[in-house]
Amino acid sequence: MALFGHFAHGYRGQRKSRALPTPGLFNQRLQPLASEIHPDQRSTSMTTVLPESPAVPADAPRTWSFVNRLTGRPEQVTCMLGCTASHSTEMDAPAHPDDIWCQSSGEDVFLPVNETGSPEFVRVLSSTLNVMPFSTTIAYRLPHVSIEVMQDSWIEGLDPDGLETVIGTLAERVEQLRRTHAQLVKARAEYR
Incomplete structure (x- = not known):
């Protein structure tokens, strides 16, 4: 993956406070794959999870404040359009500027992946659109995309x-x- 090496530094594109959902209705195209799974591990479901709804319409960016933990002073942030992060944690208590980022997530898709000897549903090819307004990496202060190739394995900071x-x-x-x-x-x- 040397091609993407310069994208994979700094922060993780992980989603804030998002637990893995229980798989839903299994995609018809994966039925043949299900027959390959050991009967004890077989599931008849697959999930697509829609992103959280934004607190305001996507055409109106939110402006909010937080107390900068480093300086003790209030800082103002204007979210990118479509940001679905609630930012409540950052608003409720002093926060480090590096912990401030806006995010909009696409749909999650889960496939049965065998990493440990038995298939488990794993999130694959998910993406997030991000802005980190206080990042020390200047490129992250602009909208960029992070792709979760497979659960917890990211290609980050894509322009x-x-x-x-x-x-x-x-x-x-x-x-x-x-x-x-x-x-x-x-x-x-x-x-x-």
Whole structure:
């Protein structure tokens, strides 16, 4: 992953206060995959989780204040459009400026991933749009995207060109998977 090395420094794109949901209705396309899972680990569900609703309409940025823990003085913050973070923790008690960030999350998708000998539903290819107005990394003070490739494994700080590079890389992999799918269908048909 040397290609993305310069994006993967500094903060984590983790979502604030978001527990993993219980998987919901299983996607029809993954039914064949479910038959490959050990019967004791089989689940008939998969989840897509919508982001939290913003406190105000997406076309009206919120302005709020917090007490800077370093200086003891109040600081004013204006959220980016579409920010879904409540910021209540930062407003209620003195906060470090590095802990202030705006975030808007996309839908979460979970797939059964076998990392420990039995499949578990893991969040994959989730993304967040972020702004960290007090970051020591100047680029993070502008809107940027973090992609959670697989639960707790992030590509961070993507500007538009960086995000386009990731999208292109994933599109190439999807095309490879389509070719592999065609090979699998043919191999199964000939195997009978």
